[in-house]
Every structure is written in structure tokens, then in C-alpha cells.
Amino acid sequence: MLLEVKDFGIEFHDHDRPERVVEDLDFSLDTGEILGIVGESGSGKSLTGLAIAGLLPRKKLKKEGAILFEGQDVLRMERSALRELQGDEICMIFQEPMTALNPTMRIGRQVEEALRIHHKEMDAAARKERALLWLRNVELEDAERVYDSYPHELSGGMRQRVCIAAAMVGGPKLLIADEPTTALDVTVQAQIIRLLQRINEEEKVAILFVSHDLSLIRQISDNVLVMQKGRLVEKGPVEKIFSEPREEYTKKLIAAIPRVNLDE
Amino acid sequence: MIKKLRQNPDLLFGTIFTGILLLIVLVGLIHTPYPTTQMSAADKFAAPGLMHIFGCDQYGRDIFSRVMEGLGSTFVIALFTVLIGSVSGVLIGSLCGYFGGLLDDALMRVNDVLFSFPSILLALVIVSLLGTGSVNVTLALGIAFVPSFARIVRSEVKKQAALDYVQSARLMGASHFRIIFVHILPNILPVLASSVMIGFNNAVLAEAGLSYLGIGVQPPRASLGRMLSEAQSFLFTAPWYAIFPGLTIVLLVLGFALLAEGMTEGGRDAS
Amino acid sequence: MLLTLLAVGFVVFAAFEIIPGDAAVSRLGSNATAESVAALRTEMGLDRPFFVRFFSWLFGCLHGDFGTSYSYGMPVAGMIVEKLPITLCMSLISMLLCIGVSVPVALFAAKHAGSRTDRGLRSANQLVMAVPAFFLGILLSWLFGMVLKWFTPGGYVSYKKDFGAFLAYLILPSVAVALPKCAMSVKLLRSAILAEADKEYVRTAYSRGLSTMEVLYRHVLKNAMIPLVTFWGMAVADMIAGSIVVEQVFNIPGLGRILLNSIAKRDYPVVEAVILLIALVVLLMNLLVDTLYRLLDPRLKEEQG
Numbered sequence: 001m002l003l004e005v006k007d008f009g010i011e012f013h014d015h016d017r018p019e020r021v022v023e024d025l026d027f028s029l030d031t032g033e034i035l036g037i038v039g040e041s042g043s044g045k046s047l048t049g050l051a052i053a054g055l056l057p058r059k060k061l062k063k064e065g066a067i068l069f070e071g072q073d074v075l076r077m078e079r080s081a082l083r084e085l086q087g088d089e090i091c092m093i094f095q096e097p098m099t100a101l102n103p104t105m106r107i108g109r110q111v112e113e114a115l116r117i118h119h120k121e122m123d124a125a126a127r128k129e130r131a132l133l134w135l136r137n138v139e140l141e142d143a144e145r146v147y148d149s150y151p152h153e154l155s156g157g158m159r160q161r162v163c164i165a166a167a168m169v170g171g172p173k174l175l176i177a178d179e180p181t182t183a184l185d186v187t188v189q190a191q192i193i194r195l196l197q198r199i200n201e202e203e204k205v206a207i208l209f210v211s212h213d214l215s216l217i218r219q220i221s222d223n224v225l226v227m228q229k230g231r232l233v234e235k236g237p238v239e240k241i242f243s244e245p246r247e248e249y250t251k252k253l254i255a256a257i258p259r260v261n262l263d264e
Numbered sequence: 265m266i267k268k269l270r271q272n273p274d275l276l277f278g279t280i281f282t283g284i285l286l287l288i289v290l291v292g293l294i295h296t297p298y299p300t301t302q303m304s305a306a307d308k309f310a311a312p313g314l315m316h317i318f319g320c321d322q323y324g325r326d327i328f329s330r331v332m333e334g335l336g337s338t339f340v341i342a343l344f345t346v347l348i349g350s351v352s353g354v355l356i357g358s359l360c361g362y363f364g365g366l367l368d369d370a371l372m373r374v375n376d377v378l379f380s381f382p383s384i385l386l387a388l389v390i391v392s393l394l395g396t397g398s399v400n401v402t403l404a405l406g407i408a409f410v411p412s413f414a415r416i417v418r419s420e421v422k423k424q425a426a427l428d429y430v431q432s433a434r435l436m437g438a439s440h441f442r443i444i445f446v447h448i449l450p451n452i453l454p455v456l457a458s459s460v461m462i463g464f465n466n467a468v469l470a471e472a473g474l475s476y477l478g479i480g481v482q483p484p485r486a487s488l489g490r491m492l493s494e495a496q497s498f499l500f501t502a503p504w505y506a507i508f509p510g511l512t513i514v515l516l517v518l519g520f521a522l523l524a525e526g527m528t529e530g531g532r533d534a535s
Numbered sequence: 536m537l538l539t540l541l542a543v544g545f546v547v548f549a550a551f552e553i554i555p556g557d558a559a560v561s562r563l564g565s566n567a568t569a570e571s572v573a574a575l576r577t578e579m580g581l582d583r584p585f586f587v588r589f590f591s592w593l594f595g596c597l598h599g600d601f602g603t604s605y606s607y608g609m610p611v612a613g614m615i616v617e618k619l620p621i622t623l624c625m626s627l628i629s630m631l632l633c634i635g636v637s638v639p640v641a642l643f644a645a646k647h648a649g650s651r652t653d654r655g656l657r658s659a660n661q662l663v664m665a666v667p668a669f670f671l672g673i674l675l676s677w678l679f680g681m682v683l684k685w686f687t688p689g690g691y692v693s694y695k696k697d698f699g700a701f702l703a704y705l706i707l708p709s710v711a712v713a714l715p716k717c718a719m720s721v722k723l724l725r726s727a728i729l730a731e732a733d734k735e736y737v738r739t740a741y742s743r744g745l746s747t748m749e750v751l752y753r754h755v756l757k758n759a760m761i762p763l764v765t766f767w768g769m770a771v772a773d774m775i776a777g778s779i780v781v782e783q784v785f786n787i788p789g790l791g792r793i794l795l796n797s798i799a800k801r802d803y804p805v806v807e808a809v810i811l812l813i814a815l816v817v818l819l820m821n822l823l824v825d826t827l828y829r830l831l832d833p834r835l836k837e838e839q840g
Binding site: 373374377380381382384385388389391392465469472473476477479489492493495496499500503506507510513514515517518521522525 | 542543546547661662664665666667668669670673674676677680681768769772773775776777779780783784794795798801806810813814817818820821
Binding site: 053055079080083084085086087088091092094096099100101102103104105113114117118150152163166167 | 734735736738739740741742743744745746749753754757758761831832833834
């Protein structure tokens with residue numbers, strides 16, 4: 001198993017009363033698998049993604065259970081050991097490609113950054129070559145020009161491709177995608193989904209795909225987790241969940257999918 | 265109210281400092297422990313003690329009494345400076361911001377240069393034209409403070425003038441005058457209030473600087489800045505002569521800064 | 536920019552023109568005869584029409600000739616050129632101190648935001664901001680000159696004689712000028728850093744395995760400095776003003792002394808020249824700030840170009 005999440009829970013302590021936002025979560029993810037997590041906003045799906053990437057704040061927050069990445073517990077690791085994983089083994093892309101990139105740093109430097117940290121043996125030329133390779137691999141035309149651009153010079157879809165390139169450049173085993181297409185137009189959305197599928201096949205990278213959009217989850221995932229109010233409602237292979245949902249909540253979610261999307 | 269003060273130490277200390285100094289100013293208007301110009305050879309450089317809590321200067325004058333008087337003039341000068349600066353700034357800024365056009369362009373060009381010019385230098389130049397003395401210094405500082413107020417008010421008025429409520433007031437037939445003063449100005453009051461408070465502090469600092477340079481309140485009247493410049497020659501024999509007037513300025517500025525900070529914080533919590 | 540400088544020059548010249556009092560009369564004293572006043576007026580060129588004098592003054596300025604001092608009878612340019620390095624050096628040291636100290640302190644405060652140290656720093660900051668630079672100068676010269684005896688008040692050494700000793704003497708005055716501005720920029724930079732730290736690209740940077748320090752230095756700092764550039768640009772002008780006052784505290788014969796003396800003596804050619812010079816510095820600073828802005832923020836380049 002690449003990733004095992006056991007009895008995982010999150011409790012916020014930043015107000016007067018502690019607030020449980022994720023509870024008793026159990027699931028696992030195999031090498032090369034695409035797992036979709038679906039739920040409404042506030043279901044705890046994004047927080048789960050951030051926790052696996054080791055990006056939850058250390059203060060004001062209590063984490064329970066275990067998140068085992070190749071047997072090591074991400075929740076209880078030293079910060080320095082965690083940083084070794086981040087950007088190298090575990091990567092993440094976010095919802096807003098507009099704000100997820102540093103506005104005053106050239107694209108090239110941002111794509112190379114993970115290499116700079118984790119592959120100190122690479123020289124500048126090798127890094128650049130690798131970065132350009134990935135910029136081409138995410139189907140960006142004119143990769144050299146993009147390499148020297150600033151984020152504001154690119155469209156939203158291009159920026160999300162840049163984010164994917166920056167995440168994949170270190171050759172990770174797990175890519176966490178937190179609503180990666182929500183901020184994009186429908187056509188761009190479809191392209192990004194196909195891109196992620198292709199990368200998954202070619203690189204054998206496991207993808208944790210977090211979304212509120214069931215139809216997207218159905219297109220991309222092998223297995224699905226349905227979450228509601230911090231709890232796991234149902235999990236299983238994607239076709240099984242769609243053809244014979246057991247829980248009421250899942251049925252309601254499926255019923256709410258607009259027809260047009262299902263016909264695609 | 266008390267609970268609010270406890271949660272907001274800035275406001276608490278700001279109120280205390282400003283309150284104490286204001287009290288000293290008010291008392292100083294009617295009564296000082298010693299006449300401020302009374303010299304006494306016996307008390308020359310008397311150290312702070314029960315008779316003279318801040319000690320005495322080179323002529324044996326009571327420093328506490330002179331601080332009371334000096335604080336009063338600083339206070340009044342700063343007050344009028346801000347008054348002149350803000351009233352003219354509001355007039356110029358709101359007219360420019362509301363009507364725009366060529367005059368606005370030209371005025372703001374000049375304004376920008378004046379704005380980036382340090383106000384104490386500007387005041388120095390104006391004083392050199394008008395001559396020294398407290399009235400002239402107030403006038404000079406007041407004029408020197410106009411650009412910053414005009415700039416702030418202009419940009420705020422410009423922002424407000426583009427909003428829908430101004431358009432609808434126009435449609436109802438309100439005059440330009442009415443729109444500016446009845447509709448727009450109340451909406452920029454919070455911004456104006458905080459810049460008035462900052463302006464007051466800058467005015468205190470500038471006044472102290474000018475009177476330190478010997479421009480401003482003229483002897484024999486006491487002024488904090490001039491006391492400091494005189495005290496400098498006697499730093500070794502009578503350090504208290506410099507320290508007390510200096511601390512008074514610090515306390516005045518600090519109190520007001522804390523008050524301003526506390527009020528914006530309180531305002532943020534309320535909204 | 537040249538147009539603005541021209542406008543400033545005109546305003547300054549005109550302002551000194553409309554004030555009551557005749558320079559020739561004030562130079563000769565009030566009991567001078569009418570003939571001698573008229574003779575001096577001709578000699579000084581005061582009998583020519585206003586615009587003629589303005590343009591001849593202006594052309595002079597462009598050639599580096601700022602006229603002749605009324606009270607010293609020396610060319611103004613020479614007087615100023617000699618004193619300019621002193622004030623500029625002091626402002627420069629202050630500026631370097633201000634930036635050099637405030638950036639690390641602000642980073643430290645932002646990194647430990649909300650902690651006891653952060654709150655302590657904040658209070659200290661508030662206090663320092665309230666201290667007038669000249670009082671700080673007095674306190675420093677008392678502490679280092681009289682209590683610790685590390686420093687001789689009034690022991691100014693000309694930069695022509697011994698540049699090292701000159702710089703050493705300038706350190707304390709520069710600290711006095713810099714500290715209040717430094718406190719202000721710590722406050723601004725700290726909040727700018729915290730505002731940047733909430734943005735999403737910071738989370739992206741963390742997801743690549745950067746440490747907090749790396750995130751702060753490589754990503755946050757540059758973005759947080761952008762709003763500070765304006766403040767620092769304006770601080771330069773304030774520091775020149777501050778230097779002029781603090782020079783008096785430390786008895787430094789810089790531009791401040793000339794300005795104050797000539798104001799007292801109504802020596803207008805000197806006052807005009809000093810003001811014009813400071814205006815030039817202010818305008819150059821504005822230009823520098825604009826350039827820096829464009830260097831720091833690639834988004835602006837697009838809009839302008």
C-alpha cells in the first residue's frame with residue numbers, strides 16, 4: 001500500500017469549543033491508483049488532502065489516527081523528514097491556479113524549485129532541461145517562452161498546467177489534486193482531466209482527486225470515497241458506487257448530477 | 265466600557281497617557297506650581313526633588329512649571345496646525361476629487377511634489393518667509409500639512425463619487441455642494457479621523473523640531489523644543505533638564521498613537 | 536520631471552519675491568542712503584524686471600551657478616557643494632541602517648507573530664516611533680558621550696581630513712535619524728509579510744518541501760517589500776529633513792547649518808538653492824521608486840508598456 005489512512009480525525013481548537021471537522025476516516029490508496037474524494041463544501045475532503053500533504057498547521061488543531069505514507073506516519077514525523085517527502089514523493093495542486101503561483105517569480109524558477117531542494121546534485125542546466133521537459137509534457141505550447149514568463153502573463157488553464165508541471169517535476173508517487181478544475185472553464189476542465197489521466201498512466205503516479213463534482217470524479221477515478229460532515233459515507237469502485245449506491249446520501253448526490261454531464 | 269478597555273490595551277494606555285497630559289495642560293492654564301519665568305539663583309540646577317519635581321534650569325526656573333506651559337503651547341499649535349491642514353485639505357481635496365478636470369490635474373501635480381517634501385522643511389521655508397513666532401509657525405505648519413490631507417481626501421472622494429448612491433442623489437436633483445458635503449463627506453469621516461490623529465502627532469513632532477531650532481514660540485515663554493536645545497549645553501551637570509521635556513513629548517506622541525491604534529482596532533472589532 | 540522641477544523653482548523664486556523687505560536694504564541696514572541702496576540694487580541686479588531675473592537665475596542654476604550669497608559674498612554653489620556630502624552621507628547611512636535593521640527584525644517578528652517576543656517588539660516599536668529624532672540624538676550623545684565616554688560630542692572631523700573619523704562621528708546622528716523610521720518600517724513590513732503569508736502561493740511553496748525560512752526569504756519577502764518601497768522612498772526625504780535637525784544636536788556643519796543660518800539672515804539665494812537641491816533629491820527618489828517598483832513587480836511592466 002502506498003498510502004493508508006487509519007482512524008483519522010481533525011479537531012479545531014481555535015474557538016472556545018473544540019470543533020470536530022473530520023472523524024474516523026479509514027481508506028487506502030495503491031500505487032498508480034486514482035482515488036476520488038467527493039463531498040459538499042465543509043465535508044472535510046480538502047482538509048484530508050492537506051493533512052496527507054503535511055500542510056495542516058501545527059497549532060490550534062488536533063490530529064488523531066495515522067496517515068501512513070509507505071509505512072511512515074506523516075502526522076508524527078519530524079518537520080525536516082516531512083519536508084523530504086514534500087515536493088519529492090508527495091505533491092499537491094490547488095483550486096486557484098491564479099493565486100497558487102508566486103506573482104513575482106518567473107515560471108521556470110517555480111517549476112524548478114522542487115528540484116533545487118530535493119535534487120541538489122542537479123546543476124542549473126539539468127534543472128532547466130527537466131523543467132522544460134515537464135512544461136512540454138503538460139502540453140504547453142512554446143515551453144521556452146512560458147519558462148521565462150511571469151504567472152500574470154498566462155491564462156488560468158496554462159497556469160494550472162504549470163502547477164502540474166511544478167508538482168510532477170520531482171517524480172512524486174502521490175499527487176493530491178484539490179479541486180484542480182473548479183476555477184476553470186468547462187473545455188479547459190476536460191483537457192486538464194485528460195492530462196491528469198495521461199500522467200497517471202505514463203508516470204504511474206497515484207492521484208488523490210478531491211472534488212465536489214461527482215461527474216468529474218466518475219470520469220477520472222478508479223475508486224471513490226463519499227464524505228459528508230467529516231465522516232465517510234461510502235467507499236468503493238467508481239462504477240459500483242454509481243450503479244448501486246447503498247447510502248441515501250450517495251443516491252441524492254448522484255440524482256443531483258445534471259443530465260447533460262452524464263450523457264457525455 | 266471597562267471590559268472593552270481591558271481587552272484593548274492600546275486604547276487603555278492611550279487614554280491614560282493622553283488623559284494625564286491633557287489634565288496637565290488644563291491645569292497649566294490656570295495654575296503652575298511656580299511662575300514660569302521666576303528666576304532664582306539659589307535653585308540653579310536644583311535636582312528633581314520634593315520642591316521641584318522635575319528640577320530647575322540654569323536660571324533656577326522650575327522645569328515642571330515650564331513643561332506645563334510648553335506642553336500647552338505645543339498642544340495648541342498642533343491642534344491649530346491640524347485644523348488648518350485638514351480644513352483646507354478637505355476643501356481642496358474634495359473639490360478636486362469631485363470635479364476633476366484640468367485644475368485637478370495641475371493642483372495635484374504640485375501637491376504631489378509638496379507631499380513628498382518633508383513637512384518640517386516646508387514649514388521651515390514658510391517660516392523664513394513669514395518670520396518666526398508661534399502664530400507664524402502654526403500657519404507655516406498648517407500650510408505644510410495641507411498636501412497630505414488634500415491627497416487623502418481627494419482619492420477618497422474620487423472613490424465615493426463613483427458609487428451608486430452619489431448617482432442617485434444626482435438624479436434626485438441634489439446640488440454639487442450638497443452632494444459633496446452632505447452625502448460624500450460623512451462617508452469618508454473614518455479615514456479622515458485617523459489621518460487627523462496621525463497628523464496631530466506629526467504636528468507635535470514638527471513643532472518640537474522647529475522650536476528646537478529656535479523657530480517658533482519665542483522666549484521667555486517656555487516651549488519643549490527650546491528647553492531641549494538649551495538643556496543640551498548642560499547635559500553633564502543637569503541631565504534631567506533634557507530628559508523631562510523630552511519624555512513629555514514622547515508621552516504625548518505615544519499616547520495619541522496608541523489611542524489612534526486602539527480606536528481603529530476597536531472599530532474593526534465592532535464591524 | 537524637469538517640468539516639475541521648473542515649477543518648483545518658479546514657486547520658490549516667486550515666493551521669495553513677494554515677501555516684504557528689500558535684500559539691498561537689509562544688507563546695508565535701515566539707515567542707508569537712498570543712493571547707496573539704489574546703487575547696490577543695480578549691482579545685485581535687483582532693478583531688473585521679475586521675469587528677467589527669474590530666467591537669468593534659472594539659466595545660472597542649470598549651469599551650476601546659484602548666484603552669490605548675500606551675507607558671505609561667496610558663490611552659493613561652492614558653499615553648498617562643500618556641505619552637501621556631509622548631509623548626504625548622513626542620510627545614506629541612516630537609510631542603510633533603516634533598511635538593514637528593519638528587514639531582519641520584521642522577518643523575525645512576522646515569523647513569531649503573536650508570541651510574547653512579537654508583542655514586546657511591537658511595544659518597543661510604538662515607543663521608538665514616538666521619540667523625536669533630535670531628542671533621540673540628545674539621549675544618544677548623553678549616553679555614549681557622557682556616561683560611557685565612547686564618543687566625543689562636538690568632536691566632528693571634516694571628511695576632507697579623515698574620512699574614517701568623519702564616518703565614525705556620523706554613526707550616532709545617523710542612528711538617531713534612522714531609528715524612528717526604522718520602527719515605522721518594521722511595523723509596515725511585518726504586516727505586509729503577514730498579509731503575504733496568507734496567500735495561496737505560500738502554501739504551494741510549502742507543498743514543495745520548503746522550510747519556513749526558505750518560504751519567507753525566497754517567496755514572501757520580495758512580494759512584501761513592494762509596498763515598502765514607497766515608504767522608503769518617502770523616508771529618504773524625511774531623513775534629509777531629520778538630518779538637518781539632528782546636525783544641530785551633534786554640531787555638524789552640514790547643509791542644515793547653512794539653511795538655518797541663511798534663513799535667519801534672509802540670505803535668499805542660499806535658501807533657494809538648498810530647497811531646489813532637496814527638491815531635486817526628492818524627485819530623483821520618486822523616479823528611483825518607480826523604477827524599483829517595476830523591477831520588483833512584473834505585473835506593472837505589462838500595464839505601463
